[in-house]
Amino acid sequence: MAALPDRLLIRRPDDWHVHLRDGAILRAVAPSTARVFRRAIVMPNLLPPITTAAAAAAYRERILSAVVQSDDFEPLMTAYLTDTIDPGELERGFTDGVFTAAKLYPARATTNAEAGVSDPARIAPVLETMERIGMPLLIHGEVTDPEVDVFDREAVFIERHLQPLLERHQGLKVVFEHITTAEAVAFVEGGAPTLAATITPHHLQINRNAMFLGGLRPDAYCLPVAKRELHRIALRGAATSGNPKFFLGTDSAPHTRSAKESACGCAGIFNAPHALESYAQVFEQEGVLERLEDFASVFGPRFYGLPLNGGTIELVRQPLQVPLMLELGGEGDSLQPLVPFQAGETLSWQIRAPSS
Secondary structure, three states: OOOOOOEEEEEOOOEEEEOOOOHHHHHHHHHHHHOOOOEEEEOOOOOOOOOOHHHHHHHHHHHHHHOOOOOOOEEEEEEEOOOOOOHHHHHHHHHOOOEEEEEEOEOOOOOOOOOOEOOHHHHHHHHHHHHHHOOOEEEOOOOOOOOOOHHHHHHHHHHHHHHHHHHHOOOOOEEEOOOOOHHHHHHHHOOOOOEEEEEOHHHHHOOHHHHHOOOOOHHHOOOOOOOOHHHHHHHHHHHOOOOOOEEEOOOEOOOOHHHHOOOOOOOOEEOHHHHHHHHHHHHHHOOOHHHHHHHHHHHHHHHHOOOOOOOEEEEEEEEEEOOOOEOOOOOOOOOOOEOEOOOOOEEEEEEEEEEO
């Protein structure tokens, strides 16, 4: 058996799904993403949501102000789709280079999704515009019907909404975000070249048992929730397969301690500080470390029609102890510590500073 490498040099990666929040949390967490990723698709589910090009441009400036030490970081902005959003506003924002994509949240599906889409069929004119101009649609794929078991909501969404949507809009470029099930893997694999999916590090590392390990574990709670072990295995197979339909999207989603540990705790896992190291561990465990670069740095930009990044980032085989808590508040910020994904665990890879 060949010896495992002690270092891995890959093209600078991108994060095709991240939540940077706003205000003090934005200033605290954005540098973790900018330190590693050259570009990031930034989610628009703020309060109020980002529904206009002007709001997206202003938010982009706040992000750039929060990552002044990473002057090559490029936030890629998204529009938050509602039942009443103006197709003309989307087209203008996309044509002017403000919007990279638009995000469909089913109403009430996750954090700040109250203003989301009640039924994808209701925004047919918006989707027709996006299809015509080549604007990608990003989908949080879960139904919100309370009669559907929470662990089945992704699979039901495929049947009720995603399959019909793709049949109606066959030229629409769609990213099925943060997939969590074997059904989603099979659906994307069998779909047209215009359909792709992102996969998070946490859905590759944990199954639903993590939420109940020795008690209720709010830091393992996210949406879509982690599923049975058979689904985690399917996701690992997809991510490490070398299939260009699957690429990196962390869905890093920070919440304060009080928001996570409350009577109605928020969904979200903050994985940005060590996401790439976590992915590397998975690819090594699956015996295909050489495929990490394509998953992290090549397949995403090719799907979006963007150039590959210049520069590289180096991972070295060295134990990395993930802190139990991260004190991230900046000067003048009153911010509770954030718990990172895999807190207290030891990862087998570390990142050396990226080169430009």
